[in-house]
Amino acid sequence: MKRKSVAIVGAAETTELGVIPHMSQIQLHADAALNALADCGLTPKDIDGLACAGASPVEVAWYLGITPTWVDGTAVGGCSFMMHVRHAAAAINEGLCSTVLITHGESGRSGIGRARFGFAPQSLQGQFEAPYGPFGPPTLFTLPVLRYMKEYGLTEEQLAMVAVVQREWASMNPRAMFRDPITVEDVLNSRMIAYPIRLLECCLVTDGGGALVLVSAERAKDFPTKPVYILGTGESVESPMISQMEDFTTSKAFRVSGKKAFEEAGITHDDVDHLMIYDAFAHLPIFGLEDLGFVGRGEAGAFIAEGNTRPGGKLPLNTNGGGLSYTHTGMYGMFALQESVRQLRGTAPAQVPNCRISVCHGVGGMFAASATIILTNEEP
Amino acid sequence: MELTEYRKPIPKPTPETRDFWEGCKRGELRLQRCTVCGHVFFPPRGHCPKCAARSVESFTASGRAKLYSYIINHRPAPGFEQEAPYAIAVVQLEEGPRMMTNIVGCPQTPEALQLDMPLEVTFEPITDEISLPKFRPVDAR
Known part of the structure; x- marks a missing residue:
């Protein structure tokens, strides 16, 4: 896409975050949407493009009273919202719509109005994975470790x-679910979930949502918020089954998506001030740092352990506390995008000084899909 | 008969996978090979995922494999309560493809389960129609 041709002008999360048993999943979509619209001074009547995952765009459009001329229901897991941003930018540039709302709402913890997850016995997963006893992402996403x-x-x-490092970031964020500092010993002594992964290396399970509003860069100046411009985008997919992932030490979808986004943005890794890598489990930032090219193969574990990504480090990573400590509704990608926007607006609880370029990298399914959005607050 | 009490997920073959599951019932691990480019692949499908040719043949694999990666699951899936903690593994078949499986005939511990250890296929009948391919250490016979 054309650099800085589209901007995020509205961004907000649900009013509450974490445990919200008094709201259904569709209401979480609506709560986040209304907050994001209020953020930029719009109402649902102003929206002509709608994208969402976890609910049909038909359902969300009807629920909010929106009559769109463009919809995108791409639902490939937690990075769906990064893909929506990418697709929305293309749609705005093509004139298919002018004002796009992207919503996420998930009653991941309370399970209010949420469809259950499972594989049909005739599906590929039902035939070739489910019979061996996996029980959700903790037993599948962790297989490559x-x-x-x-x-x-x-x-x-x-x-x-x-x-440990992500908890340091979370300790500065009043909305983070877990804020008390932890040590390596705490992590290693936490309950074994799926050897070698312990409880504190698994993401939270929460309720919540978030929404974004996108318009063309020309219109962005007319809004009350500081525009966050889309600089580069990428996306890809690999395999619906973790057992069929090409190489257990690197994600093909990560590499393809990241490379495309950096090429589009026309930046180098040294230009990046802030980084979000979707962390459903502790190994995700390690794969992400390497597959996006921030460090060489096999170097990411030491890079993080040496403090490069912690507060004050040279590459601030997952500054909201991430899925491990901030929140994780099930499809966390929207929250990574929200934190990138906050950092570029200068409104993050753990604000990175002079933040100009943020890379926001998502995963969908169990390394099944990926999308990368590079954002900037520098004007076109 | 205890087979009727099997509470774990039971695969249901499709037209593309029927040959594989019938092979398992006979005690044969069936893979597919592209007759154009020679690529060997799994799971079964009607075309080659490498060159897209629709000309594929199935053959009986050696059953030999190596342990590629695994986790030891402490939160059992429904039906697996009696077995936890149990390993969920991905094995690298001698012919190239990988598949998910369980490792049987050895303790479900990090000490007993060493990556790259040699394995061989064994079949566990779970219904009259379905036998699941599982793998055991080569020296566990």
Whole structure:
């Protein structure tokens, strides 16, 4: 896409975050949407493009009273919202619509109005994975970890440090669900979930949502908020089954998506002030740092353990506390985008000084999909 | 008969996968090979995922594999309560493809489960129609 041709002018999360048993999933979409519209001074009547995942765009449009001329229901897991941003930018540039609302709402913890997850016995997963006893993402997403550890010598202590550092960020964020500092020993002593992954290396399970409003860069100046421009975008997919992932030490979808986004943005890694890497589990930032090219193969564990991504480090990473400590509704990507926008607006609880370029990288399914959005607050 | 009490997920074959599951019932691990480019692949489908040719043949694999990666699951899926903690593994077949499986005939511990250890296929009948391919250490016979 054309650099800085589209901007995010509205951004907000649900009013409450964490445990929201008094709201259904569709209401979480609406709460986030109304907050994001209020953020930029719009109402649902102003929206002519709608994208969402976890609910049909038909449902969300009807629920909010929107009559769109463009919809996108791409639902490939937690990075769907990064893809929506990318697709929305293309749609705005093509004139298919002018004002896009992207919504996420998920009653991941309370399960109010949420469809249950499961594979049909005739599906590929139902035939070739489910019979062996996986029980959700903690038993599937984690399968590559031991192979990565053997190939690159990543230690259990280094893996634990991912959670420790993200808790440092979360401790500065009043909306983070977990804020008390933790040590490597705390992580290693936490309950074993799926060896070698412990409880504190797994994301939270929460209720919440978020929404974004996008318009053309020309119109962005007319809004009350500081525009956050889309600089580069990428997306890809790999396999619906983790067992069929090409290489357990690197994500093909990450590499393809990241490379495309950096090429579009026309930036180098040294230009990046702030980084979000979707962390459903502690190994995700390690794969992300390497597959996006911030460090070489096998270097990310030491890079994090040495403090490069912690507060005051040279590459601030997952500054809201991430899925491990901030929140994780199930499809966390929207929250990573919200934090990138806050950092570029200068309104983040743990604000990175002079933040101009933020890379926001998402994963969908179990390394099944990926999308990358590079954002900036520098005007076109 | 205890087979009727099997509470775990039971695969249901499709036209594309029927040959594989019938092979398992006979005690044969069936893979597919592209007759144009020679690529060996799994799971079964009607075309080659590498070159897209629709000309594929199935053959019986050696059953030999190596342990590629695994987790040891402490939160059992429904039906697996009696077995936790149990390993969910991905094995690298001698012919190239990988598949998810369980490792049987050895303790479900990090000490017993060493990456790259040699394995061989064994079949566990779970219904009259379905036998699941599982793998055991080569020296566990």
